[in-house]
Amino acid sequence: MKRILTTAILAAGVAIAAGVAQADTSDKKIALSNNYAGNSWRQAMLKSWEKVTGQAVTDKVVAAADPFTTAENQVTEQAAQIQNMILQGYDAIVLNAASPDALNGAVKEACDAGIVVVSFDGIVTEPCAWRIAVDFKQMGKDEVLYLAQKMPQGGNLLEIRGLAGVFVDDAISSGIHEGVKENPQFKIVGSVHGDWAQDVAQKAVAGILPSLPEIHAVVTQGGDGYGAAQAFKAANRPTPLIIMGNRQDELAWWKEQKDAGGYETMSVSIAPGVSTLAFWVAQQILDGKEVPKDLTVPFLRIDQDTLETNLETTEKGGVANTEYSLDDAQKVIAGAK
Numbered sequence: 001m002k003r004i005l006t007t008a009i010l011a012a013g014v015a016i017a018a019g020v021a022q023a024d025t026s027d028k029k030i031a032l033s034n035n036y037a038g039n040s041w042r043q044a045m046l047k048s049w050e051k052v053t054g055q056a057v058t059d060k061v062v063a064a065a066d067p068f069t070t071a072e073n074q075v076t077e078q079a080a081q082i083q084n085m086i087l088q089g090y091d092a093i094v095l096n097a098a099s100p101d102a103l104n105g106a107v108k109e110a111c112d113a114g115i116v117v118v119s120f121d122g123i124v125t126e127p128c129a130w131r132i133a134v135d136f137k138q139m140g141k142d143e144v145l146y147l148a149q150k151m152p153q154g155g156n157l158l159e160i161r162g163l164a165g166v167f168v169d170d171a172i173s174s175g176i177h178e179g180v181k182e183n184p185q186f187k188i189v190g191s192v193h194g195d196w197a198q199d200v201a202q203k204a205v206a207g208i209l210p211s212l213p214e215i216h217a218v219v220t221q222g223g224d225g226y227g228a229a230q231a232f233k234a235a236n237r238p239t240p241l242i243i244m245g246n247r248q249d250e251l252a253w254w255k256e257q258k259d260a261g262g263y264e265t266m267s268v269s270i271a272p273g274v275s276t277l278a279f280w281v282a283q284q285i286l287d288g289k290e291v292p293k294d295l296t297v298p299f300l301r302i303d304q305d306t307l308e309t310n311l312e313t314t315e316k317g318g319v320a321n322t323e324y325s326l327d328d329a330q331k332v333i334a335g336a337k
Contacts, residue, residue, distance in 0.1 A: 025286045026060045028091040030279060032067040035078050035098035035122065036163065039197040039223045040247050042069075044272035044319040045096075045121075052276040052323055061326075062283060066090075073163060075099050079106040085115075092116035092282040094275070097124045100167040116285045120278040121270060122166050130291060132278050134270045134299040136168050140175025142301075143219045143243045144183055146266050150241065154185025155216025158208075158240075160194040160201055160228060162221040169193075172221045189213060194224035198249065202227030209235045217241040222269040225250040245269045246300060246320040251311045258307065267302040267310075273323035280329030292336040 032049055036042055046067055053065030068085075070077045075098045083106055085093050093110055097103050097119055104126040110117050111128035120132040147157075159176060162169035180186045190212045194201030201224035209215075209231060218228050222245025232239050239257070244250040244267035257263030274297060285291050300320055302310045314320045324332075 025062050025283055028062050028286050029064040030062055030092045030282050031085045031090040033081055033093055033095045034069040035096055036073045037069045041196060041223055041272050041319050044321055045275045048273040048323050049275045053279050073098050075102040079103055082106040082110055086110050086113050092286055094278045094282050095119040097122040099165060101125050116282055118278050118282045120274050122168055130293050132295045134297055136171035137175035139268055139299050140172035141179040144176055144179025147217050148183045156189045156213055157186050158215045158218045159188050159191040160220045160224045162196045164193050176219050196221060196223035198227035202231045205231035215240045219243055220245055223247055226253050229253055241265055248314045248316055248318050255307060255311055264304055268299055271300045271322040272319050273321050277324035277329055280324060280326050291333050295332055295336050
């Protein structure tokens with residue numbers, strides 16, 4: 001018995017020396033707090049979460065990984081949701097937030113209760129939380145830089161924004177406007193909110209088109225490109241260069257136009273599977289790993305020569321995607337250090 005105990009102590013000492021965390025997360029419960037599910041990106045995000053976390057629960061990495069989505073994109077409703085998660089005894093909350101700062105009070109309550117909070121996509125500014133995001137501002141700016149290459153003469157732009165009040169919408173729009181400021185040959189002559197949904201974008205574009213001059217290009221945020229194309233078609237107006245957002249219907253439409261007449265554009269978005277990276281980051285924090293508060297992942301861009309490859313691997317009604325493993329998360333964490 002003494003020899004067994006000594007061996008166990010030695011093994012523990014070796015593990016500590018090697019930097020292996022001693023925490024066990026098999027009894028830990030993680031919740032997903034999601035503020036919105038009304039478009040294909042959010043549906044793909046939830047599907048990726050269920051796929052990856054479901055396997056993690058089966059493998060007893062964690063005890064639970066329950067997703068919750070509010071009925072409306074309302075801060076008060078999501079704050080109440082977070083408070084319920086605190087009462088339900090979750091060890092970590094993975095959060096796609098309705099606001100970067102209006103949820104900070106609820107997030108601080110969770111932190112004060114000893115709960116790990118990892119925000120992604122729609123991140124929060126509360127210092128106690130972790131944040132995972134792409135450089136959304138640069139993503140918006142890259143759209144204009146692409147247009148400057150394709151259309152050096154410039155032209156009129158229509159901007160389709162996302163969900164009003166959400167950090168992502170503000171950041172991408174800020175990047176677009178910065179790009180236009182640096183490339184004054186372009187002019188934004190109209191702006192609408194498409195809520196990252198094709199049907200909403202189509203109605204919004206249809207409503208503003210009659211008041212607009214000729215549009216040479218449409219800058220977008222994702223989930224709105226196909227709807228914009230349909231609005232221009234219905235109005236019998238020339239189809240401009242429309243930046244796409246990695247949705248399958250957008251990529252399929254782009255492929256049709258490319259085959260028919262060589263239509264050229266690009267497509268860019270954050271991968272919906274970033275929710276799975278946030279899950280693994282939360283798991284690693286619970287497992288005692290040291291994780292920087294801010295993690296950045298690259299956005300997923302599709303160009304003319306990679307269109308067909310990405311379309312083939314994107315399911316109908318879905319979004320071009322990347323899902324993350326524990327190993328991927330560990331590499332992202334190590335890179336941030």
